[in-house]
Amino acid sequence: xxxxxxxxxxxxxxxxxxxxxxxxxxxxxxxxxxxxxxxxxxxxxxxxxxxxxxxxxxxxxxxxxxxxxxxxxxxxxxxxxxxxxxxxxxxxxxxxxxxxxxxxxxxxxxxxxxxxxxxxxxxxxxxxxxxxxxxxxxxxxxxxxxxxxxxxxxxxxxxxxxxxxxxxxxxxxxxxxxxxxxxxxxxxxxxxxxxxxxxxxxxxxxxxxxxxxxxxxxxxxxxxxxxxxxxxxxxxxxxxxxxxxxxxxxxxxxxxxxxxxxxxxxxxxxxxxxxxxxxxxxxxxxxxxxxxxxxxxx
Numbered sequence: 001x002x003x004x005x006x007x008x009x010x011x012x013x014x015x016x017x018x019x020x021x022x023x024x025x026x027x028x029x030x031x032x033x034x035x036x037x038x039x040x041x042x043x044x045x046x047x048x049x050x051x052x053x054x055x056x057x058x059x060x061x062x063x064x065x066x067x068x069x070x071x072x073x074x075x076x077x078x079x080x081x082x083x084x085x086x087x088x089x090x091x092x093x094x095x096x097x098x099x100x101x102x103x104x105x106x107x108x109x110x111x112x113x114x115x116x117x118x119x120x121x122x123x124x125x126x127x128x129x130x131x132x133x134x135x136x137x138x139x140x141x142x143x144x145x146x147x148x149x150x151x152x153x154x155x156x157x158x159x160x161x162x163x164x165x166x167x168x169x170x171x172x173x174x175x176x177x178x179x180x181x182x183x184x185x186x187x188x189x190x191x192x193x194x195x196x197x198x199x200x201x202x203x204x205x206x207x208x209x210x211x212x213x214x215x216x217x218x219x220x221x222x223x224x225x226x227x228x229x230x231x232x233x234x235x236x237x238x239x240x241x242x243x244x245x246x247x248x249x250x251x252x253x254x255x256x257x258x259x260x261x262x263x264x265x266x267x268x269x270x271x272x273x274x275x276x277x278x279x280x281x282x283x284x285x286x287x288x289x290x291x292x293x294x295x296x297x298x
Contacts, residue, residue, distance in 0.1 A: 001229050001230060001232075001233040001235065002028065002029050002233075003029040003030040003229070003233060004029035006025075006030040006080040006081060006232065007031045007032075007033075007072050007076040007078050007080050007081070008022075008025045008031070008033070008072075008079075008080065008081035008082070008083065008232065009032075009035070009068045009069070009083070009120065010032060010033070010035065010085060011035045011059045011082075011083065011084050011085050011086035011116055012086030012087060013032075013034045013083075013085060014034065014035070014036025014037075014042055014044070014045045015036070015045070016186065016221060017085060017136075017181060017183060017221050018036075018083075018086070019034075019048075020224065021085060021224075021225055022049055022052065023048065023049055024222075024225035024226070025083075026051070026052060028229050030080075030081065031072075032049055032051075032052040032053075033052070033054070033055060033071045033072050033075070034052050035054070035056075035068060036054075037057065037059075039056040042055070042056045053071055053075045055067055055068055058108070059084075059086035059108055059112035059115075060107040060108050060111050061115060062115045062118075062119070064112075064115070065112075065116040065118065066119050068116060068119070073123065078127060079124060079131070080129075080131050080132065081131065081134065081232045082116060082117060082120040082131075082132070082134065083134045083136065083228060083232075084112065084133075084134070084135050084136055085136045086108055086109075086112055087105075087109045087151075087154075088104060088109075089105065089148075089151060090104055090150060090151075091147045091151070092149075093146070097149055097150065102149065105150035105151055105154055106153070106154050109151065109154035109158065110153075110154040113158050113161065114161065117135070117165065117176075121133070121165070121169055121172075121174060124169075124174050125172050125174070128172075129173070130172065130174055130175075131172075131175075132174070132175055132232050132236075133162075133169070133174060133175070133176040133177075134177060134228060134231050135159075135162050135176065135177070135178045136158070136178075136179050136181065137155045137156075137158045137159045137162075137178040137179065137180050138152075138155040138180060138181075139180055139245070140152040140155055140291065141154070141155025141156040141158060141159055141180075142156070142159070142180060142243070143288075143289060143290055143291050144291075145291050146290065158178055159178040159180075159243050159254075161176075162177055162242075163241050163256065166240040166241030167241070170240065175231070176240055176241065177231055177240060177244060178242070178243040179227060179228065179231070179244055179245075180244065180245040180246070181227075181245070181246055182216070182219075182224075182245070182247030183218065183219060183220060183223060184198045184201075184208075184218060184219065184221070191294070193294035194212070194216075194218065194294065197209065197212055208220075208248065209297075211295070211296070211297050213248030213249040213250075214248060214249045215295060216247075216294055216295075217247040217248045217249070217250035217252070218248050219248030223246070223247060224247060227244060227246045227251070231244075242254075243256070260282070260285070260287065261281070261284070261285065263281040265277075
């Protein structure tokens with residue numbers, strides 16, 4: 001995929017997945033604006049990516065969003081691609097989660113995605129040549145995850161915004177998709193089932209086993225970058241409003257929420273009718289919830 005002449009902003013791209021996204025876009029020919037909250041991290045990332053520029057700022061408010069778009073326009077003359085990757089974690093079970101824990105995660109993930117996408121959409125519409133909004137979601141936002149009320153809610157909201165903005169920006173030629181990545185990062189390294197395998201691979205250079213790459217869909221951060229470059233390219237000009245998963249050897253399309261089973265009652269449903277008919281009607285095959293536990297081979 002040749003992205004020569006394209007300009008991309010990648011939030012939270014000083015390290016981890018975001019840095020991998022920025023490197024891959026640059027390798028495909030795009031000019032890249034790197035972002036992280038830490039100036040030293042930004043400087044290190046810019047040093048790794050020839051021709052890139054950096055903005056050290058916390059994602060969340062409109063001021064940072066405007067600075068990121070301005071950095072793209074002032075340095076490269078335009079903006080074509082936005083990847084909203086910035087995020088933090090404040091994991092707590094519900095009864096221990098503080099207002100501050102909740103608000104901090106929502107501000108960076110959800111509000112930050114909103115403000116950056118809004119600023120980017122305004123610029124892309126002004127240019128009149130379309131564009132790409134690539135919003136980073138998570139399996140936690142699709143299924144929920146223990147101890148991640150704030151994170152799961154934000155990531156679910158990001159997928160919902162992708163569907164909404166795909167409708168709103170379609171006429172402008174701007175595609176909007178949510179990416180659901182799974183990769184070996186500092187966060188996944190803490191999962192007990194994964195940690196020993198990841199540590200061994202890092203120590204010895206031995207590739208991840210097939211059960212991890214295929215069954216769990218977990219690989220390196222580089223395994224995820226192909227989808228980002230693809231969605232930024234002309235080859236994906238007709239793909240919008242989707243939630244697409246990638247990790248290890250897996251590439252998947254996530255389904256959108258839909259009615260699974262429907263029953264009807266003439267005149268409406270009384271409480272007794274619901275109680276009598278639930279287990280043999282719409283509730284006979286309830287949905288699962290939560291990210292499934294890893295199936296480690298014995």
